Structure formats: structure tokens, C-alpha cells
Amino acid sequence: MPRHESAKKRMRQNEKRQKRNKSQKSRVxxxxxxxxxxxxxxxxEELLNDVxxxxxxxxxxxxxHENKAANRKSKLEKHVDALE
Structure with a gap:
């Protein structure tokens, strides 16, 4: 456990951010x-634009990462294009 107040605050902030990031990633x-x-x-196609x-x-x-987002978008585009 951190001893300094600033380190304690940083820990609290990191926990909040981790929860927020996790929920956003999960939603996507x-x-x-x-x-x-x-x-x-x-x-x-409608949902693809949202995603x-x-x-x-x-x-x-x-x-x-930006490249990960680009790769996922590309794969999803191919998937939607293959639909009839």
C-alpha cells in the first residue's frame, strides 16, 4: 500500500479509470x-457504423491501439460485405 497521499490518490484514480475502460471495452x-x-x-450495416x-x-x-481498431473495423467490414 502506498504511504504518500499523492500515491493513494493515484491509486484511486487508476481504479476508476480501469473500471471505466473495462466497461467501454466490454460494451464494444x-x-x-x-x-x-x-x-x-x-x-x-447500421450497427457497423455504430461499432x-x-x-x-x-x-x-x-x-x-489505433491499429487494433483498424484491424477490427476491416474484419467487420468484410463480414458485413459477405452477407446477403
Whole structure:
């Protein structure tokens, strides 16, 4: 356990940020799973735009790496394009 007040505060801040980041990542993962399970192309395209925005937002905030966001968007685009 930290002894200094500033270290204690830093620990509290880190815990808050970890919870926030975890929930945001979890929300996006759930949307991705939903998108992959869809069979209707129109619904999938609509959800794809939402997911792409979320991935960009996570990358901009540094929660996930920019390249990881780009790779996921690319794979999801291919998946949606393959739908009928």
C-alpha cells in the first residue's frame, strides 16, 4: 500500500479509470458479437457504423491501439460485405 497521499490518490484514480475502460471495452465487444450474429445486411450495416465509431473513440482515448481498431473495423467490414 502506498504511504504518500499523492500515491493513494493515484491509486484511486487508476481504479476508476480501469473500471471505466473495462466497461467501454466490454460494451464494444458485446456490439461486435451482436454484429457477427446478424443475418440481415441492412441491420448489420447500421450497427457497423455504430461499432466503427465506438472503436475510433476507444482508439482516440488510448483504450485500445489505433491499429487494433483498424484491424477490427476491416474484419467487420468484410463480414458485413459477405452477407446477403
Amino acid at each position: 465487444r458485446t456490439k461486435i458479437k451482436t454484429l457477427r450474429s446478424l443475418d440481415d445486411k441492412e441491420e448489420a 466503427k465509431g465506438d472503436l475510433d473513440r476507444l482508439a482516440a482515448k488510448g483504450i485500445i
